[in-house]
Amino acid sequence: MIYDCAIIGGGPAGLNAALVLGRARRSVALIDNNRPRNAVTHASHGFITRDGVTPAEFRRVAHEELQHYPSVDHLPFEVVSVSQEQGGFEIEDLGGVRVQARRLILATGLKEIFPEIEGLRPLYGKSLFNCPYCDGWELRDQPLAIVSEYPSVFHTARLLLNWSKDLLVCTHGQASLTDEQRQQLESKGIVVIEQPVAAFLGQNGRLEHIRFADGTIVARTGGFVAPKLVQSSTLGEQLGCEITELGGIRTDDKGQASVSGVYAAGDASYFAPSQLIFAAADGSRIGMNVNMDLTEEDFNN
Incomplete structure (x- = not known):
């Protein structure tokens, strides 16, 4: 046939x-x-x-x-x-x-293809996602993180302000933001950390903290990771x-x-x-x- x-x-x-x-x-x-x-x-x-x-x-x-x-x-x-x-x-x-x-x-x-970060897989699809339009509503008004090595992180950060004002931008060790972009984000109260992310910490699918390569630990309950x-x-x-x-x-x-x-x-x-x-x-x-x-x-x- x-x-x-x-x-x-x-x-x-x-x-x-x-x-x-x-x-x-x-x-x-x-x-x-x-x-x-x-x-x-x-x-x-x-x-x-x-x-x-x-x-x-x-x-x-x-x-x-x-x-x-x-x-x-x-x-x-x-x-x-x-x-x-x-x-x-x-x-x-x-x-x-x-x-x-x-x-x-x-x-x-x-x-x-996601960055190799400890603890990502158990949390992905539960408290860590990649699309704000798909899952932003469920994470609204929570302390959120954006992890992205790409220049699009600036656009994503501005977009996420629609769902939460408590944002942390993580460039995972990459120079993804210009000085002007970083200043604009910080003027809106968005924290920027350029240290590589060492691990996502949480249990039962719920993110609790993010640990950075320099040992800094920041509390977060959800976020978006750019693949x-x-x-x-x-x-x-x-x-x-x-x-x-x-x-x-x-x-x-x-x-x-x-x-x-x-x-x-x-x-x-x-x-x-x-x-x-x-x-x-x-x-x-x-x-x-x-x-x-x-x-x-x-x-x-």
Whole structure:
């Protein structure tokens, strides 16, 4: 069987693309290794009618809804290679199973690389997060910390003033702030510490203190840690897709990559803030564009 479209990645972008294509009566292979980036997240926010939903529940409901569309097959595969063949693409999984499709949507998303700081992992997703829009409300009016090695820390600090006035900015040993930026933050009562963070201290998922390399210990109850975001898959590069300076797959206004027949949805193209609602919306948009692409091909043939 040759599917109309194969979607690699079962996050919100891939799921919504599958829904749109299934409702358009297209045959779809939704290929997912079931290792979502937000697996440690207790709740996702900012998606109207789904505010506070757990990632696991979101995926469960999505798969339940997709079962209403018999042309959508969920394949729990670990993709190892993708190649462009005459008339489409061939996808191979770890066990040697091959899937063929006329069009390909890469919805493989991003992965986070966090600084190696003692105590971070047990607290992440409980009292330490990376997105103020996703979790700022839950930490409102608490003594918070921002840990970031990147110049964007200045923007994040200003943004977080919407949720708390008790802020500590930690640049983790990096010169991420200009003198002017530091002065502006301090004029708003924001404390800046440029010492490397040695450890996050807490228990039962709750942050209590931050210890710095010079031995200083500061009490905090929550905060945000900026990860480095990189593509979770090299399949786009493997196919020869052009990559942006940010590491995403470069696409046109229809979401199509530089390789004909390949589309990128959600975080795979670094198109917008990394939020569930943005990714789902982009999946819907890409699904419609793929259906139109197939429709034109079928009509002309």
